[in-house]
Amino acid sequence: MLKWSLRGLGFAVLVLIAVIAVRTGQYRPAPVAENEPFAFGADLDKAVRDLSAAVTFRTVSTDMTRPDFRAFLGWMETTWPQVFATMERVVLDPATPLYIWQGRDDTLPPILLAAHYDVVPVAPVALDQWAYPPYAGVVADGFVWGRGTLDNKGALVAIMTAAEQLIGEGFTPQRTIYLSFGGDEETGGTGAQAVADFLTARSQRLGWALDEGSFVLDRIIPGLDVPVASINIAEKGYVTMTLVATGAGGHSSMPPRETAVGKLATAVAKLQATPVPGGLTGVSEEFFDALGRYFSIEKRAIFANRWLFEPLLEGILAGAPSTDAMLRTTTAPTMLSGSPKENVLAQRATATINFRIHPRDSIDDIVAHVRDTIDDDSIEIEMNRDFASPASPVSDSSGPGYLAIEASIRATFGPIASVPGLTIAATDARHYATAADAAYRINPFRITADDLTRFHGVNERLSVENLEKGITFYGSLMSGL
Template structure:
């Protein structure tokens, strides 16, 4: 079950994008090899040595948008403002075409400057990250069949943010070293239908609603993974105010810390536990007919350290009703945790500090899902970082109206990718 309707995709726009790239980036296309996997693209930039390669990732599909409520058309790519205040308005500027084009700009500039990487560099551009991720999976399968095992994989994910962690005034560069599992769980109730004028005491919809409220009333247990502890310890050194004493003693004060993070915000609450959100509901096809089937889809983000099996067991205990069928669809386990030391981590951290010298670089568990999770099958160092500064208001435009990026931010993103590539 995909997150968006694949059958509604405008494939002509994808074809036009692929055709336009060689015209926009002629030096890159004259130097790198390109192959297609469906609409997904894999480029190979051959290095001078035979060391383990680097993979830079992005995706160019976006979630749907209509003109309604947008200050500028979502697919108009309109520029406003001047100087440092210039903004580019378009669906995908932050998620994730902005990063994709920044990668292309960086490689084009390096090729023009005569740079050749020490080892191979691959560019992996997915076409369906927002739905099923089949493009990334096909690319991983192709690389695995060739015996390619990348030293470093860098996909979208965290960003340079402010105001997300209490007491920390500096900008924070959050680098995803893992990501939560993502699973859709369908709850289904089936029983006899009939005329709505003579309903039974417990209709299918009422039983389903009861199951949902029971699940909502019993959240998953909270805790802190090793990565989250590292994040708190890293940021604790830069915290001011009364919370500094808690954050710098994270391991000894773990229960208190879990309680604090569970109350600060939706983002920090999601850090400490598996979360559930009912996203889809269905019932009768007619206003005056009892439903024979009522169903709900629960979007579950599974905490690192847990599993799909544990998640389903908790949901069954919480609902406690054998007449509610519970089944996992699109089940994905949490990703393995990539190292926070060593040359690959340092390459990413160094690239960040070269462009954002005041930022505190910290690992974190990515709450969303990316194509990068598929690459954990062939690489031990998969990181998720989008090299853009994003305010809370800008992060709120992801998958929403008025998505946009500051041009100055995007240009700094290009510099980040150039810095990472110069070191590979």
């Protein structure tokens, strides 16, 4: 009998191995369409000079009164004169120009291409770490250096250069194209909101919109040796809550067994120990299912056999902050306060927790999660809903906008991998999404891990090669619209 059951067990193991192997073998990247490379005669040297000049305007949106904003808009007029002569331009508050390129067929839904030209401040303490001054627009070593080159003036220059070139070639789009350049993306994007309201008031429902939010990621994802274009189809929401615990206060020489600080600390510890539930569903599943196919065979075996390895896989992904953020709403305690003096008991202690909301959760879901988790009615939850935004809708990864963007990525970068992704930070795209049937997020630049610290950091730069790729991408995209 024992012999028989051992044999049975051996057989079952063999079947299991065979199933895993077959499923792994079938789990391969979707065949990549060869897109004809897009040949474009745009003047790259001029584009480099233009990006260099764009950097010299200190469009730092923490101070919208700076004259640089108006000056930048005037500079755009003279830098791309055919765009200015051909398209209608309206400037929405604050300092957000919207260019309207009238299409030949009004029955087709218009589309919108966006970038922003405001920048974050340069930290004075880090000034001496810059290889070149941050607002000089130095061109050296194959790069344009300076604040805003990557984020996001490079995209603006690429869009405008491509449009100028297409107009010069006599091209008129079939459908109307809007070009929108946010003046205050870094401080909330009321400009982009105004653009969405402008379009909605004119019943201009966009077929789709394209803004920043991701890149062609070159060896940034651990274990992936091929560049992959992450075309993001959704964006996380944002809410900050402040937990408030109160106590009697008094001298610290005779403390009660329960203090405001102690209650608060317990609540924060519970929230840390109880992440918002998440997992491989919805956009997270789409992303990892598309991405997993490009991994080495051992990793592919795990992704291909989720029926068996799901808990293991989710554990691995939850183990690293970057992948955990793709799976769930994240919980980040960021600020704490107690009493103002070491020997005084706090009458009021507060903890500020920042959540980035996954598209599967609503703001109210997060409030309920916090309530249930801390399980202490004496702690109040304060929240400013005006500063909160829900996650964006999830756009279709097989819709016409997605396919057009994907085709232009491949016409620019060759037959590279592309996956539908999730933007974990906040961008203007969430505002444009309110006026569009779909919103996508990618900048057509290839970035490496080395570039990541340059965003909002020191030595921000964009390679001349990337600028060229960007012009090609937008040229390819617009010429098909």
